[in-house]
Amino acid sequence: MTLRNINVLSLSRRSPRRRFVLISALCLVVLFRSHLRNILSANDTTNIAFKTFIEPLAAPVTIVRTQYPKETVVQQPAHYVGQQVHLNWEELEEEPEVFFKAEATESLPILDHRYQPNGLLAVNPKGQHPIYDLIERNEAAWQVKLQKASRNLHEAVIEYQRRYGREPPKGFDKWWQFVQEHNVQLPDEYDQIHRDLEGFWGVDPQDLQTVDLQAFQLRFELEKDIYTIGKLDIHDPITVLNTSDTSMPVAELVETGNNIIAMLKKFDVDQYIPPFRVMFSAYDNPVVPKNWEIWNEGVEHAKKGTTFPLSNSRTFTRGWRSSCDPQSPALTAPIDFSAPYPDNLRPSADPMAPINQRTFIHDHVAAMDPCQHPHLLRRHGQYVAHNEGPAGPNYLIPLISLSPSPLHMDITAAIPMNWIEDVYNPEWDARTDERLHWRGANTGVYHANFYQWDLTHRINMMRWAQLGWSSTLRILGLGAKRGERVGEGTVVHKTRWAPATLDIGFAGEPIACEKEDGTCDALADMFEWKKKVSVEEAGNYKYTLDMDGNAWSSRFKRLITTSSCIFKATVYPEWFTDRLQPWVHYVPVQMDLSDLWDSFAFFRGDLNGDHGHDDLSKKIGAQGRDWSLKYWREEDIVAYNFRLFLEYARLMSSDRESMSYHSH
Known part of the structure; x- marks a missing residue:
């Protein structure tokens, strides 16, 4: 007898005839099959399970009667193959039919979910619950990250070269000394700095020192609510060098920068940072939209170890999507920025969407990218507030802000705001x-x-x-x-x-x-x-x-x-x-x-x-x-900001080679 030959019967407590038929059938099984067991197993009157064996090729037939507060789930019998049927007897006006179902004796094969390059796992209903996989996968990745961490300066330099294809910045040995003395974990995991600065690496360092660009930066420093921190000489302390017009008190304007400076001074590492000058925005939000064409050209040149003249940069572009690769979903899928949020922009968001449309995050950074997930442009205030998006500059502008997004070229710093050491923590x-x-x-x-x-x-x-x-x-x-x-x-x-x-x-x-x-x-x-x-x-x-x-x-x-x-x-x-x-x-x-x-x-x-x-x-x-x-x-x-400013000082130098760390 195969699974398809087994008939699915039904039972209602209000049908004495059906009950009689069922009981008679069970009695016959008892008489003729000595191995019948577990006919009735129950803890109380609200949890009853019937189990019986039919043929060697078929698994137990199971009914489960469970009380859930005002919750009833009834689907077609075919949906319950391999599952228990949960019914709420107490909340129904008429007691439902309960489906007998046959299960295969051997467990069904478990198939894989699909890990997509956009950071999302696509659910396969024939796989196990994806969260089991995601936890196991990430626990393993975390252990690998811990085990592979560099243990000495030599290993750290080699790992830096492997990841970024260049030598570390000057002062890297002092940074490593700080890391070791203060037990800073995961000393290799600073890829965010690389992502933030890589586009600038493709720009000719002479261009970064030209009168035109310096004048442009100085002009940008005068924009509202912008301030600049840095040092003019290696022996100088890091201070606020400039503030722009602002409607807020100056102390509030420069609060984040001063907090960063204070932490660097507290641990006495500011003395090792070469001269630099970097702008900060006082806003919570990022400031400078990314022009993908210019930024990508910088990244590609950086990969090759070459540069391009910034003076050949393109004209202004407009819109969030100009920050994206032309082949990305944000460019290939039309978006109406004036219309209400369309249901078809992301069908999987429907709470009744089929399971094969469900997704979970497996790579959080990739899942944050509106270029890969254009629905974010219509679902987050960061983007909705500007409709189709603001104009992007035709320069690469280095500036630190509190919340850089994937569509901005703002640089990420470690912000001390609202930092606490510990908090109320009950068992x-x-x-x-x-x-x-x-x-x-x-x-x-x-x-x-x-x-x-x-x-x-x-x-x-x-x-x-x-x-x-x-x-x-x-x-x-x-x-x-x-x-x-x-x-x-x-x-x-x-x-x-x-x-x-x-x-x-x-x-x-x-x-x-x-x-x-x-x-x-x-x-x-x-x-x-x-x-x-x-x-x-x-x-x-x-x-x-x-x-x-x-x-x-x-x-x-x-x-x-x-x-x-x-x-x-x-x-x-x-x-x-x-x-x-x-x-x-x-x-x-x-x-x-x-x-x-x-x-x-x-x-x-x-x-x-x-x-x-x-x-x-x-x-x-x-x-x-x-x-x-x-x-x-x-x-x-401190370790993050120390390393960031070492990298930034080298990036803005006209002689990047002399600002690199050479261990030999």
Whole structure:
């Protein structure tokens, strides 16, 4: 007898005839098959399981009767092959049919998910739950990263040469000495500096010193809310060299720069940094859009060890997409920047999308790139606020800002803002609230009728959490164990899941909004506004969401130190991104939150807390805290900025060779 020869029967408690037929059949099996076992196995009247064996080639037939709070899941019998059927008997007006199903005795083959170059894993329903794979893959990658770390200056120089194809900067030995004395971990993981500066390496260093470019930089230094730090001589201290006109107090304008300078002086490393001059922006957001054509030419020349004359740069371009490769999805897929967010821009964001359209992040930096994910241009305030995008310059302008994005040429520094050493951290098992927690302000963009603020990321987060409760969700792999197929998902009602599993809300009242055009009132009416939560109250939650605000999330340091399992959504690579491992220290989440229900349900479980992975949640939370205490200290911030300024001083020198470190 094969699987296809087995008939699927049904049973209703309100059908005595059907019950009689079933009981009679079971009795016959008992009489004629001595190996029948486990006819009835139950703990109480709300959890009953019938099991019987049919033929050697067919596996047990299983009915599971389970009470879930107001949750009913009924699909076609074919969807349940290889799975248990969960039904809520208590909440149904009429008790449903329960499907007998036959399972193959041998487990079905587990197929692979697809790791895409855009940073996303495409789910294969015939694979095991992808989060098992992602955790295992990233734990292995983290161990490799630790084991391969350079142990002495010689190894560090060789690794630098291997990664970047050139010698380290002058002063690298002093930097290495600092790293060793202060136990700075992962001394090779500074690829973000390379990504930020590589385009400038393709520019003729003489061009960087020309009167025209110097005049241009000096002119840019006078732009509003720009200031410059540096030193004129090797023996000079690093100071603020220049400030521009600003509407804010000067102390506030230069606060970040002064904090960086103070840390360098605290550890007495500023003396080893050669003369340099670098501009800072006081804004939270990045400033200088990237002109892909010019930047790419610089990168290509840098790879070859050649340069090109900047005077041949192209004219101004316009729009976010001019920051992207012409062959990237952002250029090949049309986007209407004046229309509301189109449903077809990303069909997988539909909470009822088929499982084979679901994706998870496997490379967080790649997943942040709007060139590969053009829906981000219509889903994040960083981009929505400028519609199709601002004009890009025809120069390569070196400038440090707080939140560089993939579409900007701004340089990343290690920002000390909101740095803390430790924070309130209750034991995991003492945390009684298993809802996903977020509380904050409606930042991300100015809310007014002349902006499409309703498309932005924090508004989308609130819609995800608080609106659309009459809809249904398809949750991936509830109850799917390791080594089992994840299947086609479980359909649940948002009206029951959202209030029971989420505590996400704006705090206080609307800010950054236009009162005259009614936007503030619209915001107040649109969502439930909740009270603020203290640090002690926040410590009661096992799960916390971290979401970008006006720019990067400055609360991430505090959050990851709490041992909570952090779900992080961002479009901003940061100085520590290469030194932090997704799925080991935190759970990466896509900006449109299309994967958040699936990820959260995997860790938390269903409404009863069943089928979750509390042990993995606890592990990620503990590993995140451990990483924060060992890899995000003041010493680690100093190590990054020390190395950044060594690299920058060489880059801007007219004689880069003499500004390189030579060990022989």
